[in-house]
Amino acid sequence: MNEKIGKVTLNLDYYEGQDFYSDGVIEEHLLELVKHHEPEEYQDIILKEKNWAVMYHLSQQRENILEWYPITKEDSVLEIGAGCGAISGVLAKKAGRVVANDLSKMRSSINAWKNKEAENLEIVVGNFNTVSDNLTETFDYVTLIGVFEYAKTYIQEEEPYRVFLDKINRHLKPNGKILMAIENKLGLKYFAGCKEDHVGRMFEGIEGYKNTSGVETFSKRELEKLLDANGYHNYRFYYPYPDYKFATTIYSDSYLPKKGELRNNRRNFDAERLLLFDEGLAFDTMIRAELFPHFSNSFFVEIQKKEENNA
Numbered sequence: 001m002n003e004k005i006g007k008v009t010l011n012l013d014y015y016e017g018q019d020f021y022s023d024g025v026i027e028e029h030l031l032e033l034v035k036h037h038e039p040e041e042y043q044d045i046i047l048k049e050k051n052w053a054v055m056y057h058l059s060q061q062r063e064n065i066l067e068w069y070p071i072t073k074e075d076s077v078l079e080i081g082a083g084c085g086a087i088s089g090v091l092a093k094k095a096g097r098v099v100a101n102d103l104s105k106m107r108s109s110i111n112a113w114k115n116k117e118a119e120n121l122e123i124v125v126g127n128f129n130t131v132s133d134n135l136t137e138t139f140d141y142v143t144l145i146g147v148f149e150y151a152k153t154y155i156q157e158e159e160p161y162r163v164f165l166d167k168i169n170r171h172l173k174p175n176g177k178i179l180m181a182i183e184n185k186l187g188l189k190y191f192a193g194c195k196e197d198h199v200g201r202m203f204e205g206i207e208g209y210k211n212t213s214g215v216e217t218f219s220k221r222e223l224e225k226l227l228d229a230n231g232y233h234n235y236r237f238y239y240p241y242p243d244y245k246f247a248t249t250i251y252s253d254s255y256l257p258k259k260g261e262l263r264n265n266r267r268n269f270d271a272e273r274l275l276l277f278d279e280g281l282a283f284d285t286m287i288r289a290e291l292f293p294h295f296s297n298s299f300f301v302e303i304q305k306k307e308e309n310n311a
Helices: 025-036 039-049 052-058 060-067 088-094 105-114 128-134 148-154 160-169 188-192 220-229 279-288
Strands: 002-005 008-014 076-080 097-102 121-126 139-145 172-183 235-241 249-252 298-304
Touching: 002 105, 008 105, 008 128, 025 052, 025 105, 039 052, 039 060, 060 088, 060 139, 076 088, 088 097, 088 105, 088 121, 097 105, 105 121, 121 128, 128 160, 148 160, 148 172, 160 172, 160 220, 188 279, 220 235, 220 298
Parallel strands: 008 121, 076 097, 076 139, 097 121, 139 172
Antiparallel strands: 002 008, 172 298, 235 249, 235 298
């Protein structure tokens, strides 16, 4: 069954009739905001409301993680974990076709209203595993923006990260790519006093998630080893700064930051933090030691489709 919100198709064929997770009344508020306001009004709303959730879901700066990437109108994209549509809009502007998946009908409705002019956007509501099992279409890109770290929640298997990647791999065209954005558990901000993003505890990732289940981020070397061990040998790392959520600059191994560039570090909007040392000066030390890639707060990883003979 399909519904139309503006020009967006809301596909409810796999929706189980209830939302199994919610952030509560803030989602109802977000729905009212996007129903009654245009995108050009969002910045004024963010400044007026001074609410983290409103900023997180409505800020156009969220699009910076993919605004620069060379997706064209010749390309199709599968967006997994689309949420309230912070990234769906920029994908719809750049690609020819976007299929966005999320488990929540409320969040998908917010996405549809937010991007109601995008006639090339289809939002499929339902559990990713069910959607994946029924999806025959293949895509040029599959995006995992703040999603891969939850694989243990999505995939009830002994090797959830491998199974998740291989599910995604099947939905890629030949030469297709996975585009992943994820926090670095050894990001400098976590040593400097920021709380771990997903569980709100200081040093939780650094200490190996000893109090956490269901979510986990990785260091650069851990992520490289995970990809290599599962047959994904062709990949490229980028380094969003200050992080992938509100990136202002995207660095790469061919263009790394220079001493004095990384001074925009007090941007922890969602929770209180400590200021244990000067992150800018610490970044300068990392840059001189050629260690910045290992202490970048986030990663953006471009991963080439694994060929079947490598499966």
